[in-house]
Amino acid sequence: MATPTTILERMVDQPVSLRLKDSRELSGRLLGLDDHMNLVLDEVEETSATGTRRLGRVLVRGSNVISLTASSGLPPKRT
Template sequence: MTKRPLEILDQVLNRQPVIISLKGGREIRGVLQGYDVHMNLVLDKAEEEGENGTVSLGTLIVRGDNVIYISPSVE
């Protein structure tokens, strides 16, 4: 059975970290707390890998038009 994109997001919601790739080359990792049909995302425990190491961002809202992809994180 083929899953719909929002069904896949439901599976990771509040369970496991996801990696969000954003326009401009940024990647953010965090626990998906919520989303809407426009792919606006709420992340908890968000962090970004940068040139100077990992930067903790806390709770973060990501506007959907900046999202390139969302992937379950492998830790």
């Protein structure tokens, strides 16, 4: 069985998409993480109700993270 931490560590340097409790979504490259699921992303693009903006390097406190998705080359397909 793969643990969440093992799977997260394999995502380092890969593009990921992050959903936060304050309804923001952050897309960027995963730079690092720790046991609390504190995460550092680089080249971040933030999407919220007020639009999209570039943020550069962002550190997110783990307690605000809902879920993290590996960004594939394919756009998500609406069913």
